[in-house]
Amino acid sequence: MDRAELIKELHEIAAGMTKAPLREVSGEGDASMVEQYGFSSLDALEYLLILEEKFDVVFEDEELTEETLFSIEGLATYILGQKAPDSASLA
Template structure:
């Protein structure tokens, strides 16, 4: 699975979870969208979403890796998941 496919799937999962229709947009537009802005995630929604992602993709979100970049930027989230799947360190820098 490449990053564009993963981003699309991440959006589809979030859309199903929040019952928000996924509009017809380009892959580039999907990569730029914030999960909070697009789906109105509360903090509880975000935690539930992470649990769904851990189960779906067989990854673990380590506490120290749960940065704003990883949690709210769909591109950063996809990079994190792909890095977990390949065994590489996450490329997302911590946000302070």
């Protein structure tokens, strides 16, 4: 999955959780999940759990930053970063 597909899927999952309309995905700027989908802290936690299961990643407490927690771009970077070591470790 490339970055653009991942970002689109992250938006679709968030919109589905909140019944909010799917936001137009643009490469410019990145509003927070709270601003885009009205996520509460519990929504954000549930969203992370869904993402962990769907993408087979683990969000380690010490690695979570505000950017990762509240930004689709940050989440995409984190998920892709979690996937990259798998292929690198085989070399």
